[in-house]
Amino acid sequence: MTAFCHLTEKLEEIRNHEFYQPYLAELRQAFSEHQGTPIPALDYGSFKQFWINGSRKEYESKYFQRRRRLSQAFLLCLLYDEKEYLEELCEILWAICGEISWALPAHLARTSAAGYRDYLDLFAAETGQSLAEILYFCEDQLPADLCELIRSELSARIFDSYESRSHFWETLVSNWPGVCAGSIGMAYLYAAPERFDRVKDRIKGDLDNFLKSYGEDGSNTEGISYWKYGFWIYLNFADLLYRFTDGKEDMRHSEKLDKIAAFLPKMGLRGNTVISFSDGARSYAYTDIGLYSYLRRCYGVTVTAVKPETIHIAVTGKSSWLLRNFLWSDPADYTGAEKTDEAMQYLEDAEWYIARREKYAFAAKAGNNCEGHNHNDVGSFILATDEGQILADLGAMEYTAKSFSSERYTILSNSSLGHSVPILDGKEQPAGGDRRGKVLRVTDDEFSMELQGAYPEGAPQVVRTFRLSPQGITLTDEYPDMAGHTAVERLVSVIEPAVQGDTVTIGSVRLCCRTAPKITKKTLKNHRAEDEDVWLMDYPVTEGRFVL
Numbered sequence: 001m002t003a004f005c006h007l008t009e010k011l012e013e014i015r016n017h018e019f020y021q022p023y024l025a026e027l028r029q030a031f032s033e034h035q036g037t038p039i040p041a042l043d044y045g046s047f048k049q050f051w052i053n054g055s056r057k058e059y060e061s062k063y064f065q066r067r068r069r070l071s072q073a074f075l076l077c078l079l080y081d082e083k084e085y086l087e088e089l090c091e092i093l094w095a096i097c098g099e100i101s102w103a104l105p106a107h108l109a110r111t112s113a114a115g116y117r118d119y120l121d122l123f124a125a126e127t128g129q130s131l132a133e134i135l136y137f138c139e140d141q142l143p144a145d146l147c148e149l150i151r152s153e154l155s156a157r158i159f160d161s162y163e164s165r166s167h168f169w170e171t172l173v174s175n176w177p178g179v180c181a182g183s184i185g186m187a188y189l190y191a192a193p194e195r196f197d198r199v200k201d202r203i204k205g206d207l208d209n210f211l212k213s214y215g216e217d218g219s220n221t222e223g224i225s226y227w228k229y230g231f232w233i234y235l236n237f238a239d240l241l242y243r244f245t246d247g248k249e250d251m252r253h254s255e256k257l258d259k260i261a262a263f264l265p266k267m268g269l270r271g272n273t274v275i276s277f278s279d280g281a282r283s284y285a286y287t288d289i290g291l292y293s294y295l296r297r298c299y300g301v302t303v304t305a306v307k308p309e310t311i312h313i314a315v316t317g318k319s320s321w322l323l324r325n326f327l328w329s330d331p332a333d334y335t336g337a338e339k340t341d342e343a344m345q346y347l348e349d350a351e352w353y354i355a356r357r358e359k360y361a362f363a364a365k366a367g368n369n370c371e372g373h374n375h376n377d378v379g380s381f382i383l384a385t386d387e388g389q390i391l392a393d394l395g396a397m398e399y400t401a402k403s404f405s406s407e408r409y410t411i412l413s414n415s416s417l418g419h420s421v422p423i424l425d426g427k428e429q430p431a432g433g434d435r436r437g438k439v440l441r442v443t444d445d446e447f448s449m450e451l452q453g454a455y456p457e458g459a460p461q462v463v464r465t466f467r468l469s470p471q472g473i474t475l476t477d478e479y480p481d482m483a484g485h486t487a488v489e490r491l492v493s494v495i496e497p498a499v500q501g502d503t504v505t506i507g508s509v510r511l512c513c514r515t516a517p518k519i520t521k522k523t524l525k526n527h528r529a530e531d532e533d534v535w536l537m538d539y540p541v542t543e544g545r546f547v548l
Contacts, residue, residue: 003136003190003240004327015079019331023311024079030314031072035084039095040065050105054401057529059105066096067127067317074134074319075326077141086141093131093146097153102127106401110168118161121169122176125183126233128158130319132190151191158187159195170206174372175222175230178210182230182237186320189237189244204251207234211256213372215349218259222372223280223395224267231260232291236320239294252298261299266345266354269361269384275354276395277365277380279373281527282494283388287311288321290328297330305336344444351439353447355468360385360509362473364466366437366449369429376409376416376429378437378454379464383473387507391420392494394534398525413524418534422451422477422541423488424459445469460485472509477546487541489548491517497535504537513548515539 004010014020040062049058073089076082101108101116102124111119131150139147162184169176185203188196210230214220220227238251267275268284276282286292287308295301316322345354351366364381373396383391397413409431412418416429429435435455440463441448448465460479467474479487491511497504497519504511517537526532539546 003133003243005243007327010327011079014326017331019307019334020326022309023313023326026310026313027072027075030068031076031085031088033314034065034069035088039069039092042066042099047100047105050401051109056104056106056399056401063104063123064317066092067130067319068315070096070130070134071316071319071322072313074130074138075322077138078323089134089138090142090146093134093142093150096127096131097149102157106399106404118157120158120161120167120180120184122179124157125180125187126318126320128154128187129183129190129236132158132187133320133323136190154187154191158184159192163195163199170202171209173209173212175210175213175226177206178213178230178234181206181210182233183320185237186240189240193244207237207251210234211260214256214260214263215347216256216259217347217349218256218261218263219347219350219352220260220263220372221350221367222278223276224264224274224284225281225396226279226373227260227263227267228288228291232288232321235291235294236324258299261295262301264295265301265303266347269354269356269363269382269389270386273361273384273388275352275363275382276389276393277352277363277367277377278371278375279396280393282392282395285312288325289334290321290325293330293333294324294328296333305334307334346442346447351437351449353442353466355444357468357470359471360473362466362468364447366439368433368436369431369454370433370435374431375414375419376431376435376454377419377421378416378429378435379421379449379451380419381466381475383509385508387495390493390495390506390509392492392534393420394418394492394494394524396527397532398527398529412522412534416454417490418492418536420491421454422462423490423538424455424462425485425487427456427459429454430456441465460487462487475546475548477541479541479544479546482541482544487546489539489541489546491537491539491548493535493537494532495535496521496533497537511537511548513539513546515542 042062046058046062049055070092073085073092076085077089101119103119103121104123107121108116108119132154135147135150169180181203241249241251269275272283272285274284286304289311292303295303311325354363361384367378369376369378380393382389382393394413409415436453438450438453440450445468450463452459452461460482463478465476493506495506497506499516502513502516517539520536522534523531524534
């Protein structure tokens with residue numbers, strides 16, 4: 001029973017193969033940058049910021065710095081028998097075992113202070129998985145008292161907590177049960193296999209709810225980061241279960257799982273630019289070499305054949321992912337060049353239309369306004385070139401208390417006012433599963449939908465059609481009956497537009513229309529809580545058809 005095949009031989013390959021040398025240098029550099037510095041204190045003042053002003057960054061920046069240091073020290077201890085790495089690992093394990101809670105303040109609002117220690121959220125479950133995995137691989141190196149402490153904390157914070165009560169996330173249809181149950185299941189397999197049978201069916205039930213968050217076409221409307229977050233942890237558990245049961249329990253394959261695995265490359269538009277509907281990311285660094293090798297080997301899915309220059313070790317806070325980037329990867333998978341797939345792809349459940357041409361890539365959606373990490377964005381679209389998203393879907397911006405409250409859609413990036421969709425009678429799209437588009441036509445070169453159902457009752461009918469050619473796209477919005485109604489066509493860009501007459505130039509793209517837009521600049525906080533400029537372009541609709 002082993003967690004990885006041919007571990008000794010693989011570690012030797014990692015230490016010596018030229019493919020891994022830049023990544024090992026990156027690992028040592030990341031370690032050296034904090035070597036000898038104090039472990040960040042998770043102080044009460046930072047902890048309380050979420051309750052004071054809704055800000056998460058003060059506490060979370062320190063919390064995740066601890067997890068990054070844990071990941072780096074663990075991998076270095078696994079690869080090298082050097083005192084400095086073991087000392088760092090012991091110190092960070094001691095600090096994490098002493099944390100008031102392994103959960104984040106933003107999630108602890110659901111419990112009293114007396115419940116902080118054994119509260120199970122995404123990151124408490126991940127922490128438990130990390131400590132259990134480290135104990136499994138490094139127990140012979142770690143001091144006996146520290147191993148005893150880790151086992152005690154795992155028992156109280158993970159196993160007893162999971163078994164003693166139900167948790168709100170178990171019935172969610174989202175990434176939560178995937179991350180939580182997958183991480184907890186791995187912790188059981190590593191550190192408490194004698195207790196696993198009593199929870200196995202429950203964990204599988206939680207993971208079934210996670211898989212329901214994907215369409216039957218394999219789609220995840222929450223975006224590429226959330227696809228990766230939930231599914232990679234699901235694969236971590238499923239692979240470990242398969243190995244620890246000598247292949248008797250195989251949760252890696254089904255018709256739907258195979259489609260979920262194939263979804264990742266569909267989200268790529270051009271280079272590192274990806275589809276960013278809902279709380280997605282606009283760009284994605286293809287650096288998870290272990291995940292991509294696993295998808296190729298287990299599912300026949302090719303994500304990228306280009307070896308990344310970096311795997312961003314300095315910012316990787318999940319030890320399970322950092323470990324598997326090395327142990328699951330195969331240098332033979334990264335010797336080719338990228339190929340552009342120009343075939344149109346339509347995801348029927350998500351109602352996403354994706355097309356790639358020699359000069360650009362394009363994605364548009366119908367869908368509804370009650371999706372995972374929802375934005376009110378029926379009819380939104382993305383036009384991307386080698387310069388990135390030209391006409392953009394902003395995706396996830398800064399997460400604060402407001403982001404997941406009744407005020408979610410007062411945030412520009414989450415409302416339809418922050419998307420390239422019409423404003424009808426001065427009104428935006430409301431939230432709700434009954435607010436949806438109706439797809440009318442899908443061909444290799446055309447995507448058409450009816451948008452009226454996404455707006456408040458009484459809004460005018462509007463049919464949105466995209467027609468693609470090798471040189472560009474024509475957007476036509478038709479309003480059959482505009483009597484008594486108004487419409488403004490809004491477009492969104494993160495690149496400053498230049499206006500000359502009726503033509504707007506954004507990077508290498510020209511927007512041609514009979515009228516010039518009114519342009520408004522906004523400065524928003526992006527997902528890293530940094531200021532980012534956004535331009536809103538508003539075209540008035542003066543007749544029954546708008547053509548761009």
